[in-house]
Amino acid sequence: MKKIWIINHYATEMLFKRGGRHYVFAKYLKCAGYEPVIFGCNAKHNSDRERYIEFDKLWQEQIIEEIQVPFVFVKSRVYKGNGKQRVLNMVDFYLNVKKAAKEYAELHGKPDVIYASSVHPLTLVAGIQLAKHYNVKCICEIRDLWPESLVAYEIVGPKNPAVLLLRKLEKWIYKHADSIVFTMEGAYDYIKNKGWEKNIPREKVFLINNGVDLETYEYNLKNHRILDADLDNPFLFKVIYTGSIRKANKIDLLVEAAKKLRGEPIRILVWGSGDQLEQLEDIKSKERIDNIVFKGSVQKDCIPYILSKSNTLFLDPFDESVSKYGISSNKLFEYLAAGKPVLMNQIPKYNPAAKYGCDIVYDMSADSIAKAIKKVYSFDEKTYQSICSRAGLAATEYAYSTLTQKIIDILHKG
16 A cells, blocks of 8 residues: 545645644654555635645645645635635535545555545545545544534534434545544544444544654754743743634633732743734733733744743643543644643643643632642752653654654554
8 A cells, every 4th residue: 555645624724834733634644654645725825825725736745845746636616714614615525526536546556445535525535436446445534523513612502403414424525434533532422422343343443643753853853942031031031822712712811810819939931822812912902911022923843942931831721522532732742843842721631631631720810820820830850850851751752753653553443
């Protein structure tokens, strides 16, 4: 099994950023002697600039020079936001990727296996149908529980006709895939809760969580540094958050926690942007909260260096209805690679940080977050370094070089 087609509607951003789950999988599969090809949509999701790659034909191939892997852009309509045009873009990709893949196969030969990845289920359906056409295996990767996530984040109600239809489609995908890869450790609990275990045996379900490319992480740590007075201040205890600043991230709690920490040699440093940033800046200014600093956006390459200068890292909270099956936050694995304690809300099961004893738990209140920060601040050096070591050890388990071997093992099963 040498030729592996990876189909991910939203893989386009990975090409531009030279990173991401399937980009890194392709990189290590190539190193192991396989021939991966990535299929993605030409329209970039959530991008205000360079929103699509323009060409006249149905598809266009580009070789990713850094890893020597072909990337096939599949033409679909451009959209902005999460309305009707986005749904139609999904339908476009579903229809067009099948046509493009067949044309690609006529030029380069058929695949030996198809690795189709969500977010949305139509990509998985396309993967299963293409696999049947070529009489090869289809591995379906579930990175998000649709429609479970849509209900959890109150995008639609649980009895919405679209949700009921998606549940039927979800079960059909799980049943017809040759193997199912989840990024959530407790995914089989989810299957059992739905009463689907008779149709979907445990032996066809596998776990490959998200992770971190330690090779790239270490390179960026050494080669992409920034000058920042707060980062370079040896007398400050630095709590760092990197990521979006939107309602769902609950950074307002971090601002309130900062109020409770005034007078301590502790500073909270926030890198990122989002539609709540201006509001939180106003609160900070009006209430004179000077121990939290919003630093704005930064190039992703600089994140490892920023994290390395922290004393502890704040992970925005997870929704309980989804996180009960496990967490697969890319940010968590970057935090683990930094080798620092991770402040996070309590995840009772399937928590990589808790598994290695490097999480510091808070509940959903500013007071609890402030207490968690003070707890880390009060650690003696031996306790602190022990937690840091465990975080670094956890990162090795979730290194993409290790995770890619799990894909290879699945390829050669039965």
